[in-house]
Amino acid sequence: MKKLPFLSIGLGGLLLLVWTACKKDSSSSSNASRTTLITQTTWRYDTSGIDLDRNGTIDLGNDTLIAKCQKDDIYTFASNGTGTMDEGSLKCSVADPQTSSFNWSLTNHDSVLHATFPPISGTINIQSVTSAKWTLYKDTTISGISIRYIVSLKH
Numbered sequence: 001m002k003k004l005p006f007l008s009i010g011l012g013g014l015l016l017l018v019w020t021a022c023k024k025d026s027s028s029s030s031n032a033s034r035t036t037l038i039t040q041t042t043w044r045y046d047t048s049g050i051d052l053d054r055n056g057t058i059d060l061g062n063d064t065l066i067a068k069c070q071k072d073d074i075y076t077f078a079s080n081g082t083g084t085m086d087e088g089s090l091k092c093s094v095a096d097p098q099t100s101s102f103n104w105s106l107t108n109h110d111s112v113l114h115a116t117f118p119p120i121s122g123t124i125n126i127q128s129v130t131s132a133k134w135t136l137y138k139d140t141t142i143s144g145i146s147i148r149y150i151v152s153l154k155h
Contacts (some may be wrong), residue, residue, distance in 0.1 A: 001017055004019060011061050028136040029056040032131070033110065034100040034106060034110040034126065035079060035106060035110065036079075037129045037130065037131055037134075038077045038129060038134065038150065039077045039078060039079045040131070041155055042069075042073055042074050042075060042076050042155065043074070043075045043134060043153040043154065043155065044072070044073070044075070044153060044154055044155070045066060045070065045071045045151075045153060045154075045155040046062075046133065046153055047061070047063065047151075047152045048063060048065065048066055048149070048150060048151040048152065049061040049063070049112075049149075049150055050102055050147050050148070050149055050150070051100060051137065051147070051149075051150050052147065053147075054139075054148050056127055056128075056135075056150075058150050062126060065149075066151075068090060068091055069087070069088075069090040069092035070092065072087075072088030072089055072090050073085055073086065073087060073088050074088055075117065075153065077104060081103055081104055081105050081119070082102070082103055082104075083101065083102045083104050083115070084099050084100070084102075085099065085100050085101070085102060085117045086099045087099070088089075089153065090100060092125065100117075102115055102116060102117045102127075106126075109128070111126050112124070112125055112126065113125075113126055113136060123138075124138045124151075125137050125138065125139075126134045127150065131155075132154060133152060133153070134153040134154075135150060135152045135153075135155050136150070136152075137150045137151070144155075
């Protein structure tokens with residue numbers, strides 16, 4: 001009879017191990033690569049602002065830096081490194097074409113985006129990307145103050 005408690009503990013431990021091994025990882029929204037997530041559908045502006053303490057959240061909302069006519073733009077990224085920006089219903093200039101093409105690439109283990117299209121220009125870091133939201137940031141200095149500017153896109 002003394003073996004029964006040890007058998008129960010061993011069986012309970014085995015069940016716990018199997019249960020946790022089969023449990024879904026809730027911290028990851030997808031096993032898809034960043035390229036797959038970026039190219040699966042179109043993106044639109046969501047929000048932007050300044051992250052003063054560089055913890056990944058916007059401390060000072062600053063949607064005024066993004067022109068209203070850019071907030072309805074639609075971005076499409078193709079897996080071959082090309083993309084299209086559609087001006088949406090609010091064009092910044094009547095003379096601007098409705099759509100324009102751009103090139104893009106990911107580097108540094110898919111953590112850095114290289115592209116040029118409003119409001120993103122040059123090299124910008126990828127904070128996170130899921131199937132629903134893409135958050136990018138750029139560290140810069142304005143009037144001698146070092147800041148992190150965050151831009152989020154959504155579907």
